[in-house]
Amino acid sequence: MAAPAGAQGKPPVACADFYGNANATWLQTHPLAAGQGSVSAMGELGGRARQQQIDLLQAAMQSPQGNVQKLLGDFWASGLDEAAVERDGSKPIAPLLDRINAIRRSKDIAPAIAALHQVGIPVVFNFGADVDLSDLDRHIGYFSQGGTGLVDPAWYSRDDEDTRTVRTQYGKYVEQILALTGTPANKLEAEAQQVIDLETRIARASRPLQDLRNPRNNYAPVTVDGLDRQYRNLKLNEFLQVQGVSDDTVSIANPALFAELDKLVDSLKPAQWKTYLQWRVGDAMAPYLTKSFRDASFDFRGRVLEGRSAPAPREQQVLDAINLAAGPMLGREYAARYLGADNRARAEGIVTQVKATMRSALERNPRFGDQAKAVALAKLDNLKVAIGTPSRELDYNVQPMGRGSFGGNMLIASTWRHASEMSRIGTADNRRWGMLPQTPALAYDIAQNRLVITAAMLQPPAFDLGKDDAWLYGSFGALVGHELSHAVDNRGRLVDDKLEVRDWWTAHETNGWQALANRVAAQYSTLPYPSLQGVKVNGQQTVDKNIADLTGMELAWATFSAAQPNANRQTKESFFQGWASLWAQQLSAEAATEQASTSVHAPGQWRTNGPLANLDAFGATYGCRVGAVMRNTPDNRITVLP
Structure with missing residues (x-):
């Protein structure tokens, strides 16, 4: 593959740059607005899903159908009524602040911590449910690090100028929130310093973020019996009871951190703990309270930490809040309204076909020895497919919300x-x-050996019943193939067909994968990054996703060819156009620079062209000469599947 060569101002020909050729109209009609970093076809899918959620909430506000819609409609109405939010002031958090102010002695601190977790405000540490790595079919509770306003512990210890500047701004933000939650002006500086002192102690006992990326580093099961003897001041047994947890095992991967927290509960004055908890409540709830709270939060978290110039429109802010706190409720109603039976049935049919194609390919794949091949085939046979919404029905007997208090809701x-x-x-x-079902996503869940396709994903450009079957295979079918490949790739090797965490590859599979990865990385590393001068795609950084794209395209093409063996040229072209339509995007130089250094995906141009230049059927369909940009020579052509 080489860089595309198209005439300036004209759509490039298919054999020079199929991405630019197939998406010419889209690219022309979607210029970047001033200050806009990027725009993409998949981003438009996300925007459409957001608007659908807003439309649903508007309807629920005006004429709710059922209890869940009544809850959602009231939640939405309370958030849109900014005058009511201003009148409400800090009343929603007053009971929480009263609870904190009732602390008198060290023994009162642990119950206050548990009470705040119970209302969804994690303080001091995090506690959540996740899969048990010793038994992926069940869940346990994970005690993990958290409790600081700056998520990365390194912010509290680095001494470079930029970090010191951020810490100074952070201190001012802490002061603002303390002032808004009742601290007198003459005590603000001292009490903000108490907060930062406590958080610094937590950060020093926490692990670097990079150490937490491996799930195994976060997993250390211990029996619940005895926790209170080990952590007498944190009272973790009572904490679990308050959360409604009765399991006999939890994970504590950093016992040294919890030993330090336990010591701090006893050694620091209750007044310092009260100030810290007051701050954490104010910070957590600031986006949902009056404008003074919201502005303080955005000025630090939005402008300083995220580099945003302005807050999102009010509708988006309220929608984000509802998805955070009541996302499964909204997902239930979203799927009922927007997921048609025809879409679900057609999606299931394509998944079944791509699975069958993949099974045949695995059976004859020389990169897998007999033992690994048996595991790979069993994983594929056992694969669960979940489309639309989770099958679990939640208990929606929720306290009525009403429309008077957005923060209260x-x-x-x-x-x-x-x-x-x-x-x-x-x-x-x-x-x-x-x-969430209302978030566009198509993903392979390694822990459950499951393909998840959300309700919001089954719409253009990923899934368009207004197009012919060839287009569907080229778009949705290729995405399915991409995700299914993760079941047996360099990541899927870590969980076997029985959902046991182990590496089921031998040296044979490892060597075969590495040889493939080296070729793919080398090929993509020659490609120029769009919108940037002198910058190439990072082939090593994107290699796993590039292999998945290559695999997905090969699986989709084989599936389509089996379904329509006598397809004419126009029908075949529709298949490839479906693939290209997924990746249309415009990037500013700033956005391209960031993505080039951080993204595990190649840019849209090469997500389109990379797999197609390696698929000889594309070049044959469009009559490209061998060696053209879009038809690699046999010695440079990479094939993942036999």
């Missing part, structure tokens, strides 16, 4: 969602997803 909803999460602990609740 936020606490009601987050308390409900926290309880829903806690109910998973100690159960085989593999029906839960890691994403």
Whole structure:
């Protein structure tokens, strides 16, 4: 592959740059607006899903159908009524602040910590439900690090000028929130310093973020019996009871951190703990309270930490809040309204076909020895497919929200969602997803050996029943193939067909993968990065996703060819156009620079052209000469599947 060569101002020919050729109209009609970093076809899918959620909430506000819509409609109305939010002031958090102010002695601190977790405000540490790595079919509770306003512990210890500047701005933000939650002006500086002192102690006992990226580093099961003897001041047994957790095992991967927290509960004055908890409540709830709270939060978290110039429109802010606290409620109603039976049935049919194609390819794949091949085939045969929404039905008996207090509704909803999460602990609740149905996503869940396709994903450009079957295979079918490949790739090797965490590859599979990865990385590393001068795609950084794209395209093409063996040229072209339509994007130089250094995906141009230049059927369909940009020579052509 080489860089595309098209005439300036004209759509490039298919054999020079199929991405630019197939997406010419889209690229022309989607210029970047001033200050806009990027725009993409898949981003438009996300925007459409957001608007659908807003439309649903508007309808629920005006004429709700059922209890869940009544809850959602009231939540939405309370958030849009900014005058009511201003009148409400800090009343929603007054009971929480009163609870904190009631602390008199060290023994009062642990119950206050547990009470705040119960309403969805994690303080001091994090506690959540996740899969048990010793038994992927069940969930346990994970005690993990958290409790600081700056998520990365390194912010509290680095001494470079930029970090010191951020810490100074952070201190001012802490002062603002303390002032808004009742601290007198003459005590602000001293009490803000108390907060930062306590958080610094937590950060020093925490692990670097990079050490937490491996799930194994976060997993250390211990029996619940005896926790109170080990951590007498944190009272973790009582904490679990308050959260409604009765399982006999939890994970504490950093016992030294919890030993330090336990010591701090006893050694620091209760007044310092009260100030810290007051700050954490104010910070957590600031986006849902009056404008003074919201502005303070955005000025630091939005402008300083995220580099944003302005807050999102009010509708988006309220929608984000509802998804955070009541996302499963909204997902239930979203799927009922927007997921048609025809879409679900057609999606299931394509998944079944691509699976069958993949099985045949695995059976004859020389990169897998007999033992590994047996595991790979069993994983594929055991694969679960979940489309639309999780099958789990939650308990929607929630305290009525009403329309008078957005902050109050936020606490009601987050308390409900926290309880829903806690109910998973100690159960085989593999029906839960890691994403919401109203969020466009198509993903392979390695822990459950499951393909998850959300309701929001089954719409253009990923899934368009208005197009012919060839287009569907080229778009949706290729995405399915991409994700299924993760079941047996360099990541899927870590979980076997029985959902046991182990590496089921031998040296044969490892060597075969490495040889493939080296070729793919070298090929993509020659490609120029769009919008940037002198910058190439990072082939090593993107190699796993590039292999998945190559695999997905090969699987989709084989599936399509089997379904329509006599397809004419126009039909075949529709298949490839479906693939290209997924990746249309415009990037500013700033956005391209960031993505080039951080993204595990190649830019849209090469997600389109990379796999197609390696698929000889593309060049044959469009009549490209061998050696053209879009038809690699045999010695440079990479084939993942036999």
